[in-house]
Amino acid sequence: MTTTSYTPAEIIDRLTALYGQPEWRPHGDAIAELVLTLLSQNTADSNSGRAFNRLLQRFPDWQAVAGAPVDAIEDAIRPGGLAPTKAPRLKAMLTEIKQRTGAFDLRFLEDLPVDQAREWLRTLPAVGPKTAACVLLFGLGMPGLPVDTHVYRVAVRLGLVSPSLTPEKVQTQLEADVPPADHFRFHVLLIRHGRHMCSARAPACPPCPLLPQCPTGRQIVNPALSASNGL
Numbered sequence: 001m002t003t004t005s006y007t008p009a010e011i012i013d014r015l016t017a018l019y020g021q022p023e024w025r026p027h028g029d030a031i032a033e034l035v036l037t038l039l040s041q042n043t044a045d046s047n048s049g050r051a052f053n054r055l056l057q058r059f060p061d062w063q064a065v066a067g068a069p070v071d072a073i074e075d076a077i078r079p080g081g082l083a084p085t086k087a088p089r090l091k092a093m094l095t096e097i098k099q100r101t102g103a104f105d106l107r108f109l110e111d112l113p114v115d116q117a118r119e120w121l122r123t124l125p126a127v128g129p130k131t132a133a134c135v136l137l138f139g140l141g142m143p144g145l146p147v148d149t150h151v152y153r154v155a156v157r158l159g160l161v162s163p164s165l166t167p168e169k170v171q172t173q174l175e176a177d178v179p180p181a182d183h184f185r186f187h188v189l190l191i192r193h194g195r196h197m198c199s200a201r202a203p204a205c206p207p208c209p210l211l212p213q214c215p216t217g218r219q220i221v222n223p224a225l226s227a228s229n230g231l
């Protein structure tokens, strides 16, 4: 960590007081999470949700998607944007799962150590660190800390990570710094904070419960004081 003196537990406590306790209810369907996360890349959640629902309406199961022509998949997921890119990736990912496991069921990952489960997911086509973490966290109920734009921005502003790090490296660092049992709460609370208070353009620092030890907030609220403190 860099200049903040808040621990992850303190951040969780302060943000829980503001937003309430997030409930971790993993849904158990790792393949659905993989597909949804792939569809959500570079698009709004509402669009990827529509694309996902159309996929489920047009194909009876994942086997049918894997066996379908790419243009049929592309047509089904068009509302999600970037369909020409995502359709072949989706087909390749599902085909690989079937080839490796003989089925469309990834519950065996729950029995692996988390590092092995993550590695297994990472070697699928089109699955990067963020997608693997989403599947672990939301699909399988295992530790993982996906770094989206909100998590990245708030973590950098709080001084938890260096702004020179890529989102992938930020994810690696946060997964090491935040206790695994807290990954879900930390992830959800930073997203809520990024959406409601620590927005990209105009962070609402004065009422923020993290202001006392947030280097960015102190700089915004009182630039002269921050400068004299060497921040």
Ligand code: SF4
Pocket (backbone or CB within 6 Å): 154, 157, 158, 197, 198, 199, 203, 204, 205, 208, 209, 210, 211, 214, 215, 216, 217, 218
């Ligand atoms: S003090 Fe400002 S910059 Fe820091 S976390 Fe709060 S809203 Fe974001």
